[in-house]
Amino acid sequence: MRLLKTEAIVLKNNLIGETDKIATLFTKSYGKLQAVAKGARRSKSRFVNAIRLFVVANYVIFEGQNYYYIDQWELIEAHKNIEKDLAKFSVASYIAETINKILEENQKSERLYLFLKHSLKAVDExxxxxxxxxxxxxxxxxxxxxxxxxxxxxxxxxxxxxxxxxxxxxxxxxxxxxxxxxxxxxxxxxxxxxxxxxxxxxxxxxxxxxxxxxxxxxxxxxxxxxxxxxxxxxxxxxxxxxxxxxxx
Ligand SMILES: [Zn+2]
Known part of the structure; x- marks a missing residue:
């Protein structure tokens, strides 16, 4: 089992199974990947905020047979203003969509990662x-x-x-x-x-x-x-x- 430790930004999230969510993460060290947050649909789950859109965090992710799974996470930037403002939210959504479409699965680009991080911070602040x-x-x-x-x-x-x-x-x-x-x-x-x-x-x-x-x-x-x-x-x-x- 491979453990990945990396900073990442949440580009997208979807429901999967009865209680889980799956997030598209742009990781700084491993590129774009899909990671499951077990139990994230339960309100008391420790992963509720881990896969919120546009969150920047440090993650420990392990590679399962079919999916990656988030094991631990620590928040770096929540981008609270984006959540509260429709215009900011729309701009951030556009930004996340463009990056998601441009990147192939597992494609790594630290320059693009830093550009995304910088752009989201600007939208927020x-x-x-x-x-x-x-x-x-x-x-x-x-x-x-x-x-x-x-x-x-x-x-x-x-x-x-x-x-x-x-x-x-x-x-x-x-x-x-x-x-x-x-x-x-x-x-x-x-x-x-x-x-x-x-x-x-x-x-x-x-x-x-x-x-x-x-x-x-x-x-x-x-x-x-x-x-x-x-x-x-x-x-x-x-x-x-x-x-x-x-x-x-
Ligand atoms: Zn000319």
């Missing part, structure tokens, strides 16, 4: 605008996965002037002279480009006090969402809810 936060998160995520869009220079000729288009297939900003070289080049407002750069490079706490018009926010979101779809080839369900939240 900062005042956030859901759409701005998600755009910034998405840009940081695609960049971390190796698809950082080129924003300072034209992706075709490298010039820094007249970057008036954006192309998913070419991978970033395109100047007026090169727009025909990228079949999907779409017009890009100067302010939108500025916002995208800021969302990508600025840390989350820098997003708290910026003023961005709704039109620009939505344009940035549209561009990033399409860019992610093109490069990661995944679509995310919980994003729909965030879009609805904008209209509430």
């Amino acid at each position: 900062l005042q956030i605008d859901p759409l701005i936060f998600i755009s910034s998160y998405n840009l940081k995520l695609v960049s971390l996965l190796g698809y950082m869009p080129q924003l300072d220079n034209c992706v075709v000729c490298g010039k820094r002037e007249n970057l008036k288009y954006f192309s998913n297939s070419c991978g970033g900003a395109v100047c007026i002279n090169c727009k025909n070289k990228c079949f999907d080049a779409k017009p890009l407002h100067e302010v939108t480009l500025k916002a995208i750069k800021y969302f990508l490079k600025g840390d989350y706490d820098k997003l708290q006090n910026i003023k961005v018009s709704r039109v620009i926010k939505e344009e940035v979101d549209k561009i990033i969402t399409a860019y992610m779809k093109e490069h990661l080839e995944i679509e995310f369900k919980s994003k729909d809810f965030i879009d609805k939240l904008q209209n509430m």
Whole structure:
């Protein structure tokens, strides 16, 4: 029997059997795995909080024949504010879903783990605008996965002037002279480009006090969402809810 000791974040949980729950954990040392919390559906179980969504904890997990089982756990971060706030909860759900979909079973990435931990902490502690936060998160995520869009220079000729288009297939900003070289080049407002750069490079706490018009926010979101779809080839369900939240 193998014992795993690792820090991990709860991405998802489901019911299993009569009294148990199964959690999708992103572990720092062993990647993504499914772990059963025996008896977690009973209110007095010591595992009730162990598999709460977005919890960060140190776990001792043993490998059974068919499943991993949580044996012990110690809380590191509960993210209490996320639980209490619908907007924060939606953003955190989106973040957990993206990471869950990107990772294969047992796929390990300490960089992605730390990025997730940092992002959830920001959602929990900062005042956030859901759409701005998600755009910034998405840009940081695609960049971390190796698809950082080129924003300072034209992706075709490298010039820094007249970057008036954006192309998913070419991978970033395109100047007026090169727009025909990228079949999907779409017009890009100067302010939108500025916002995208800021969302990508600025840390989350820098997003708290910026003023961005709704039109620009939505344009940035549209561009990033399409860019992610093109490069990661995944679509995310919980994003729909965030879009609805904008209209509430
Ligand atoms: Zn160019």
